[in-house]
Amino acid sequence: MKQFLDLSDLSDERLEAVLRRAKQLEANPLSSALRGKIVALLFLNPSLRTLASMEAGVKQLGGDTFVITPGQSSWALETRDGAVMDGDAVEHVREAIPVLAEYADALGVRCFAKGKDLAEDLADGVIRRMAELCPKPFVNLESAAAHPCQALADWKTLEDVGIPRRGGRFVLSWAYHPKPLALAVPAAALAMAARRGMDVTLLRPDGYALPGPLVERAARLAAESGGSIRQTADRREALEGAHVLYAKSWGAPDLYGRPAEEAERRRPLRDWCVAEDWFATARPDARFMHCLPVRRNVKVRDEVLDGPRSVVLREAGNRLHAQKALLLELLTEEGA
């Protein structure tokens, strides 16, 4: 494996190896495995955790980084093949990616959904095109439809806190947010939980069912792993006996690219802010997960985030350990 675009790029065997390595790196963070290696970090969108954890991870492994932020220190990039570039974009990814690959031993790229066309964003063509153009190892640091580093960190978090694979009850819940957010994280969390063999409940208000292709992929993964997928709008039912509530917001798929109409549908849903009483029917030790950043008291109340259920800091910490393990997988002999 020389490209990590989606969690599915890791076979079961390599996934388990990466998770084991991540645990070792948590205990012994420093090494010189990446000595002389440079990882280019191309951030077309802002970041705190992803940037910081990649920076720290590469450096703790003895390597080094540089950061390019088009639109800030650099410029807008064109991604469409055949484009007549007489607009804002000054450079095409067909040059930018191979050039960065000339200077670095691996690339990590963050490039969010455009949010105009659902099918286009779900196809994740931009990050896939960039990866094709890259002759060096390539890591997806969140794309239109995938956030596999988050999925890896979340998988490790579930292991860390002892949530069972088979029989573990995982609720992925929609939560209110002032804007229609992208599908990368819910897509990643859904597929991750399904592949892990859990019984997954997708809890969301009417009008916020996830797009068919994402649910169908998760159903296939669940079928292979012995898990299950169901959807509901009923909180009590969804959380009955749940081990985990994973909260995330996303835009209504049928109103994709139409933010004004979407805002109308979203307006009455402000009570989809996760509160302690949501857990009434869950297991007493049920956990709260979120990828961060999170809008406090909008998506989740302080009482939950600051309470004993919350494992959001552990998830964030696991970004570091999981990504370091992944970099070793991509960049060293031991990883192959």
Added chain:
Amino acid sequence: MKQFLDLSDLSDERLEAVLRRAKQLEANPLSSALRGKIVALLFLNPSLRTLASMEAGVKQLGGDTFVITPGQSSWALETRDGAVMDGDAVEHVREAIPVLAEYADALGVRCFAKGKDLAEDLADGVIRRMAELCPKPFVNLESAAAHPCQALADWKTLEDVGIPRRGGRFVLSWAYHPKPLALAVPAAALAMAARRGMDVTLLRPDGYALPGPLVERAARLAAESGGSIRQTADRREALEGAHVLYAKSWGAPDLYGRPAEEAERRRPLRDWCVAEDWFATARPDARFMHCLPVRRNVKVRDEVLDGPRSVVLREAGNRLHAQKALLLELLTEEGA
């Protein structure tokens, strides 16, 4: 000491040790004392000297850094507890700070005054809250009411050029600037000079007396150290026999958060631009100090800045040496 929020966080003994170490590091800048250590630099406001000197300092000591700039490479951060985050801020410091602490061995944070409420800014609650949230060593790289790294560098500069502690005459003068600036640097310089035992004169036009709490704190420090504090609007009198003129601009405290009215009061004060003739009654070898950046020919004339009195580059150089000594104090055994 694991947090450096204000110069007062260093006991007299540790302050002297840090100053000695800074002098040694000036002579021998390279070491491997921070090998394997990563310092996260969170800059909520722009910087040249502070960013560059922290970057260089950590790396000269064998460590490494990463930089997060909310609003540029990252996003706006909420600082108020209990906030309902439905505005611009996407993440709360209650997550951001502990997450960065997961990835780094120490944090340095720059977070300027909000400039709305004087009492709130003087309380320096935002940086203090961030430090509370940080389980790792924490360095204030300029906050609403403090700039202790500058104070440390300025103290070293005074030693370097042989300004006496007891009996040294230190004039902190207001200077004109197109905008009402924050109180962090004048507060830091005033307390530093008072603690150093100097005879401190606060020279400022009517309407620009520093807030009572800052002057009272300085008076207490002066009483302990054998120094003194006085205020005047008379330049000749202020500079009589002075060893040092330290220039800085700040907004009128009673018009804090009211920039239009403040601009009215400030308008007639453009002659508060430090010129060579200000030094007529000072010691012939009196020094000119300023923390930089400085607006030439607005706050100070070229003739002073480019003349032999100016030690502004030495102050800037001492930022590097002082911060390196401070990092060793915070991050290594020898420091304790």
Added chain:
Amino acid sequence: MKQFLDLSDLSDERLEAVLRRAKQLEANPLSSALRGKIVALLFLNPSLRTLASMEAGVKQLGGDTFVITPGQSSWALETRDGAVMDGDAVEHVREAIPVLAEYADALGVRCFAKGKDLAEDLADGVIRRMAELCPKPFVNLESAAAHPCQALADWKTLEDVGIPRRGGRFVLSWAYHPKPLALAVPAAALAMAARRGMDVTLLRPDGYALPGPLVERAARLAAESGGSIRQTADRREALEGAHVLYAKSWGAPDLYGRPAEEAERRRPLRDWCVAEDWFATARPDARFMHCLPVRRNVKVRDEVLDGPRSVVLREAGNRLHAQKALLLELLTEEGA
């Protein structure tokens, strides 16, 4: 040589040595020659290749960097001597440059043309003033009128692909671009090809002759090296027997600083987009060069850029190797 402001700062002997070193570094990229050295990168303008290749180059040589981006992480800088700084600029280069030199072992600075006054930009006063203010080695990473790191990389590229020095036919062609671009790259390419002893044809539409001083300098260099310089607006004639077509856009010199009028003149010239049929009279193996970034299908068609003539990625790769050789020249004993 401790300053690299223009290719002319390298004597013939040192230029050959740097090119040889660049070739060695291409084969063996890692060393510890810059251990303990820090290169400050001051970018007043955006960049992808220059930033990335300097970051990677310094680090592959065992050194480290920090980046300052005025206007983003820092603030606007004043460059005019004697300025009364009551506008946007908060700091003068007379402080900024010496301060950065306190923290670093060398400076690399990118500072584009202002685009108001042709004579002023051609004099390249801003970068020259910065270099004067810098007591440490200084590298021009593109200024108003020079881009010597690009020239060095281009020279190496010509060697790599076997273009002869004497007798090599080099066509520097104007190309369409939506905006009037600066003269740094055409000036650098013209002087480089002339100094290399090539027969240089400047191909451009009427109204886009390069400024006299640039052509005269190139003519002097050509006279010394046994090359030649001519100008034409006729593509067939220009490309007759050509080894290389180097494309670049620039603004009409007589309309410098008058973008509305310039846009009028430029409008009918959209067919100056390099296409495969431009090469009809060239050598069959003629090469296409461009410094990047390039607007595809505006300055050059995909068919050329993606075809076998294009050496643009090699040019970009050579930025890394050439700059590393240059840093060794500036910062190590072996370089002297």
